[in-house]
Amino acid sequence: MSKLTVWIAAITGSILFFYFLDLLIMKAYFGAALGLNLFPR
């Protein structure tokens, strides 16, 4: 695997990781669609 391929794979992987992380948390906060509430009242 060339150095460039590793860079592309690492950047793509990291972007996907943080994209889904943000989506999961913000989605949960926006509409509680996933039933996740970190500070329940």
Added chain:
Amino acid sequence: MQKKRFAVGVLLILILLHLVPLIPVSADLALAQEGQAVASAEGAPSKATFSAPKLKPEDYPSFGWVSSREAVWVAAQLHLFFGAFVLAVPIFVLVFEGIGITTKDERYDHIAHEIMKVSMTAFSFTALSGGLLTFFLITLYPDFTKYLMRLFQPTVIFYVLAFIAEALFCYTYYYSWDALRYGTKKWIHLTLGLLLNVSGMTILFIANAWTGFMMTPVGVDAAGTPVSDTVWAVIRNPLWNPLNLHRFIANLAYGGAIVGAYAAYKFLSSATPEEKAHYDWMGYTANLIAISTLLPLPFAGYILMAEIYAYSQQMGITAMGGIFAWLFIVQAVLIGAIFLGANYYLWCGMEKISGAERYSPAIKYIGAVIIVAFLVWLTPHTIIMTAMEMMKIGGSHSALLGPLGIMPAKNTAANTLILFTFLSFFLYRRANKAPTVPWVKTGTIIMTAFFAIAWINIILLGIYGYLVPTAYKVRSSVPQVIATLSVIFFLTVLDIIMHRKAKSLGPIQWGKMPPRSQYALAILAVSFTWLMALMGYIRSGIRQHWHIYTIMRDASPDAYTPTIAHAVLISTIVTVIFLALVIFCFWIAQISTVKQAPIPQIAGASESHGRKHEDLS
């Protein structure tokens, strides 16, 4: 074999003894679950027969020559400083002792024993300042103290019992150190340390219930009458667990900072290279504890503030958007000083590590990012200005810097500070190692990409915060925090795997530290102490004219919010008193190692009189 059985027996007895105070709690809880019928049937007086007293100014005794509020303020803050220190020290002393056993590295055991020695004098000061606080509370605020203690009645007894247990375990733990040094006996010693920590945590959690209740009371009606016969109803107030979490982490950070200052004090006064090496290593370890526990602290603080806002928006806004807001700017400056100091200490430390020169070019960039993040964090949004100043700026807040005053910018700055301080630690840790695994380049690329994308993600989430309504603006800080934690976790794990069987690039030359690095350690201790005094004042002060928020009104002549300048003055005075006493603790620990030479009875006595020599054995 018999010895082992004996040891196990002693351990079991110790653990069982410690459970004794918990039995009445369980009974109390069981009673509560079964309902209140039992108590009523026996004719036991119900708690619901009293309410919060409605006081008048003449109900408050006064010393006359000193403000009651300030007397309690100073005593409480001093008690909190010492309490935080002596509760934190046994936690990491126990961890060091455990590491010493597993790694068989005697240095850990020595450092643990020495730190414990420093905390022994501090333990006495904790008790003294606690006694002073109790005396002031009973003398100056008798009705309030009586009401609160009655409301929390069984817990007050447990508090005292836990304190007695703490004293017993503390002295046994310290003085049996050499007697229980090896083999099975060492495990008995560790158990004593564990029981010491259990007592300390019990004290902390009980006191937090009282403090939390004063701010976010539950389990009582509007008149302050308990609505339940169980004390649990008032203990489990909204701030109890946030305070438990925040104070637990903060105590560790604080304890680390004070021990760091002790190491710096000893380093600067050391004469031999061996001593310098020992205290350099101690300072590094203490700094590691202080900063690694400081990193999650803003998140615990966030939960605490979120709960305050959730309980009373008015209280939350008073803290962060009202009269106390200026103190948050002071807080930002002090936290910035802590981060800068800690990073500076690490950068100085890299000079003594062979191989660290590989990372030297990166330091200036890390420094630049930290300073920019620091500046963003301390930029105020709206400040109180004269008409002339307003004209010069062109409004109530600067058109250019104003946007940096709101939460998305602050959250981005805080996460950036944490991320780059972690980077300094990360580089320091791996400075003298060269990994030998075949995937070094791939691993480095993955780590670099993950770090960079995480930072970009944090910045983008900050920008996103400007584009959405306020509710989502605050919420976008959660994925920012998770991104920071992901980096810390992922990079640490990957780096540990990568550096298995790593080649050493040379030993770390402990003791070869410039003296200026030690002043950075001292700054950490001073900033932590000052910060605790100021932020503690805000936390307590946002109750304003209430002893117990919305339940029991403060009718004393001191029931007003002092000016920021006055509050800072009192906080500074307490900080100075505490630091002077801490230096006294350091001096006591030092003088206990000094032996005076015997005075010869013959001529020449004057020459040797008073001469000292260090007993380093």
